[in-house]
């Protein structure tokens with residue numbers, strides 16, 4: 271007698287056909303759909319809709335452009351070995367051009383890109399990794415004899431959607447750090463008339479790319495974003511508000527030196543330069559390497575790489591956030607976070623926490 275998976279294998283359509291062909295069970299597939307609903311901030315009831323969409327969707331075409339980059343986001347993509355299904359969902363995209371991983375080279379490779387733009391105008395997804403240099407007519411980054419800005423204008427300008435991956439593509443990143451010798455900028459700034467979704471991070475978390483693709487397959491469009499084009503499901507809340515060390519922060523228990531007793535006890539890394547209070551991202555929730563860990567859990571402060579221009583604005587990495595005179599350390603951090611929150615229109619939690627902490631501080635002062 272045939273089991274359920276066998277029946278599914280024979281009847282599967284869309285990208286789901288590739289998934290079952292890899293031996294993924296129906297149960298694991300549905301678990302993946304539930305996990306994606308959670309990452310996207312949707313209720314569990316959306317898991318069925320996601321499953322249905324992946325089963326029926328056309329295999330989308332994707333082209334991946336690399337400009338001034340270190341290929342760190344490509345590495346993140348390729349290292350997505352677990353959860354396996356996430357990798358497979360990315361696999362089942364028809365990746366028609368990706369200079370690091372594609373078999374063809376030279377003119378043949380460039381022809382693949384030309385063919386996509388010509389034959390699938392308005393129907394493909396363009397992912398861009400790396401910044402775009404504008405100085406001296408863009409000569410500092412050329413591929414196949416064309417400048418990055420020239421390629422981006424044509425490829426992104428004719429795409430159904432453009433996703434900028436990593437901090438270099440979203441705001442210039444390290445190439446744009448002062449003195450920015452090549453005049454590097456992010457894709458959104460370079461192409462103001464193109465709709466660009468920004469997945470910041472150095473590198474971006476591949477879970478967020480997977481969830482974006484799943485959102486696209488399920489709802490036929492890109493997710494809602496904040497004022498700088500980042501999806502709210504991934505960048506709507508501060509790292510500080512979901513950090514497992516937060517209770518130590520609230521209790522005033524700070525690591526003072528690497529390897530001290532507080533560090534061994536997992537206390538807050540704020541005084542060691544942690545930028546979690548002014549960084550928006552879902553690192554503490556989604557984590558990395560199959561949800562194993564994330565930098566703060568591993569004992570290092572957040573360096574704020576999810577924030578635009580982090581290389582200039584978040585350094586020195588090991589110096590604590592500036593202290594505003596007249597406030598305690600906790601209120602200072604939350605005031606800064608609240609300022610950033612106002613920009614992203616998600617400041618309610620920050621104010622609530624600031625009030626609670628202020629109350630605690632007042633009580634402490636009364637006692638003293």
Ligand code: SF4
Nearest residue numbers: 513516538539544546
């Ligand atoms: S300052 Fe950093 S380590 Fe401390 S609670 Fe906030 S995010 Fe976590």
